[in-house]
Amino acid sequence: MVQLVWFKRDLRHTDHRPLVEAAASGPIIPLYVAEPGYWGQPDTSRRQYLAVASALAELSLRLEQLGAPLIVRTGTVIECLGRIHRAVGLTRILAHQETGNAWSFARDRAVRRFCQEAGITFVEYPQFGVVRGLRDRDEWGVLSGKILRAPPLPEPARLIAATQAPPGNIPSPEQLGLVEEACDQPQSGTRHAALALLDSFFAGRGAHYRRAMSSPLAGADACSRLSVSLSTGAISIREALAACYAARNGRAAVPLTAIDSLISRLHWHCHFIQKLESEPQMEHRSVHPAHERARVATADNDPTLLAWASGRTGYPFADACMRSLIATGWLNFRMRAMVTSFAVHHLGLDWRACGLHLARLFTDYEPGIHWPQVQMQSGQTGINTPRIYNPVKQGLDQDPTGAFTRRWIPELADMPLALLQTPWLAGSGYVAPVIDPSQGIRDARSRLSKVRAEPGYWAASQAVFQKHGSRTRTFENDHPARNRAIKTEKTAMAKRQLALEF
Numbered sequence: 225m226v227q228l229v230w231f232k233r234d235l236r237h238t239d240h241r242p243l244v245e246a247a248a249s250g251p252i253i254p255l256y257v258a259e260p261g262y263w264g265q266p267d268t269s270r271r272q273y274l275a276v277a278s279a280l281a282e283l284s285l286r287l288e289q290l291g292a293p294l295i296v297r298t299g300t301v302i303e304c305l306g307r308i309h310r311a312v313g314l315t316r317i318l319a320h321q322e323t324g325n326a327w328s329f330a331r332d333r334a335v336r337r338f339c340q341e342a343g344i345t346f347v348e349y350p351q352f353g354v355v356r357g358l359r360d361r362d363e364w365g366v367l368s369g370k371i372l373r374a375p376p377l378p379e380p381a382r383l384i385a386a387t388q389a390p391p392g393n394i395p396s397p398e399q400l401g402l403v404e405e406a407c408d409q410p411q412s413g414t415r416h417a418a419l420a421l422l423d424s425f426f427a428g429r430g431a432h433y434r435r436a437m438s439s440p441l442a443g444a445d446a447c448s449r450l451s452v453s454l455s456t457g458a459i460s461i462r463e464a465l466a467a468c469y470a471a472r473n474g475r476a477a478v479p480l481t482a483i484d485s486l487i488s489r490l491h492w493h494c495h496f497i498q499k500l501e502s503e504p505q506m507e508h509r510s511v512h513p514a515h516e517r518a519r520v521a522t523a524d525n526d527p528t529l530l531a532w533a534s535g536r537t538g539y540p541f542a543d544a545c546m547r548s549l550i551a552t553g554w555l556n557f558r559m560r561a562m563v564t565s566f567a568v569h570h571l572g573l574d575w576r577a578c579g580l581h582l583a584r585l586f587t588d589y590e591p592g593i594h595w596p597q598v599q600m601q602s603g604q605t606g607i608n609t610p611r612i613y614n615p616v617k618q619g620l621d622q623d624p625t626g627a628f629t630r631r632w633i634p635e636l637a638d639m640p641l642a643l644l645q646t647p648w649l650a651g652s653g654y655v656a657p658v659i660d661p662s663q664g665i666r667d668a669r670s671r672l673s674k675v676r677a678e679p680g681y682w683a684a685s686q687a688v689f690q691k692h693g694s695r696t697r698t699f700e701n702d703h704p705a706r707n708r709a710i711k712t713e714k715t716a717m718a719k720r721q722l723a724l725e726f
């Protein structure tokens with residue numbers, strides 16, 4: 225029996241069920257394939273690959289110590305599996321389920337077909353609290369909880385290598401066609417980094433987590449910063465949760481509310497990924513049919529898109545967020561929401577074009593969180609009250625001293641604080657705003673109202689909610705606009721009835 229453990233976005237040696245199951249039944253081949261086809265997709269980038277490469281190097285070292293070095297190959301998975309199968313005669317391939325982009329979805333289907341045709345058993349295990357083939361979102365909480373509550377699996381005591389083939393090298397980004405870019409030192413995606421982040425968070429770094437997470441400056445230190453290692457899979461979501469529970473029951477130097485907040489967010493991780501798992505088209509199509517009909521595509525060379533993407537819209541705070549993201553590969557949640565909302569609502573850009581650009585800039589790009597969040601923040605779901613963030617107000621609220629804005633927009637270093645977020649009022653030489661500040665908001669509101677007034681809009685929203693909505697809130701609670709619409713309709717009916725009576 226020759227078994228192969230296929231590593232993908234699960235680059236770890238602990239809490240790895242495919243590895244544990246395979247190791248329990250005999251010799252194994254641990255394989256990672258660096259796929260130029262994947263790294264050529266428009267949502268991938270060099271910074272993401274550098275994080276993956278750091279996790280791969282660490283995993284490779286540990287698997288070698290355990291007895292079965294990681295085999296790294298470059299090419300297509302089907303070709304690599306085919307070659308290995310011809311050489312050793314594989315009987316079983318074990319892997320984690322992946323909720324990825326359309327490319328990896330098609331790749332996984334091809335692997336399933338390959339195994340079927342070659343007579344190889346292919347077993348896939350869930351890796352998050354995400355349920356494949358979920359029929360009813362009402363059942364998600366229980367099914368997901370069952371996965372997440374199980375204790376993390378320890379690493380196998382030892383591994384027996386099923387091949388003496390040379391391990392191979394982790395390719396450089398250039399070998400995968402990933403060229404130099406502005407972020408040359410992205411956050412590490414290793415397990416070592418994740419464990420150190422958890423330690424420092426519980427030792428005090430997370431003390432002001434709840435308050436500081438919305439600030440672009442303080443958030444960089446106060447947030448857990450686990451996302452990169454979660455996206456490479458160097459640490460599992462269950463391990464992160466287990467560390468939180470241990471800290472909760474132990475002697476953490478941070479308030480319990482901070483730990484509980486982190487626990488909720490780790491659950492959101494799976495709540496969002498379930499959406500893409502249940503509706504993979506979400507990567508390309510608005511979830512709500514009326515919003516999909518209203519979409520207008522944005523060309524790659526659209527000047528407004530390019531201004532937003534490079535942090536040159538003339539709105540200092542939005543520009544500072546984008547420039548900081550370009551340089552560091554990370555942005556806190558609120559600022560991610562703001563740059564998305566600003567692009568789609570104020571600037572009238574298509575969410576898909578903006579989402580692709582952000583995906584490439586995020587070192588922690590996780591398709592299952594990213595696309596549902598991009599759709600939510602750009603008002604495409606019909607089930608979340610659209611938040612139209614005003615970048616001027618956000619700048620005043622979240623960067624009250626102007627330190628963040630000045631740091632990333634050196635052109636405004638000498639601008640007085642009172643005018644820092646509205647330099648056009650000072651007649652400054654900074655980029656002129658790409659849109660009229662208040663017109664953008666008015667246009668966004670009018671576009672949204674038009675779509676929401678379409679017949680059948682709320683019935684379709686209800687269907688979206690049934691499929692994807694969080695069951696901790698009711699649809700009615702979450703939708704003041706829908707309630708207002710119903711109330712207006714009722715008042716109009718009452719008036720009509722009164723008119724009839726008279």
Ligand SMILES: Cc1cc2nc3c(=O)[nH]c(=O)nc-3n(C[C@H](O)[C@H](O)[C@H](O)COP(=O)(O)OP(=O)(O)OC[C@H]3O[C@@H](n4cnc5c(N)ncnc54)[C@H](O)[C@@H]3O)c2cc1C
Pocket residue numbers: 437447448449450451452454455486489490491492493494496555556557558560561564586588589590591593594595597598601
């Ligand atoms: C438009 C947009 C796109 C996003 N794209 C991604 C993405 O590609 N990858 C990604 O990991 N996160 C994404 N997020 C969610 C969130 O912004 C990041 O998870 C967070 O900022 C990462 O920093 P952290 O690890 O310090 O998070 P913390 O605040 O410390 O949270 C801990 C973990 O909880 C999860 N989490 C936190 N907030 C959310 C959320 N709102 N939704 C789902 N899970 C959450 C993440 O796994 C995160 O690592 C996106 C948010 C928006 C608004």
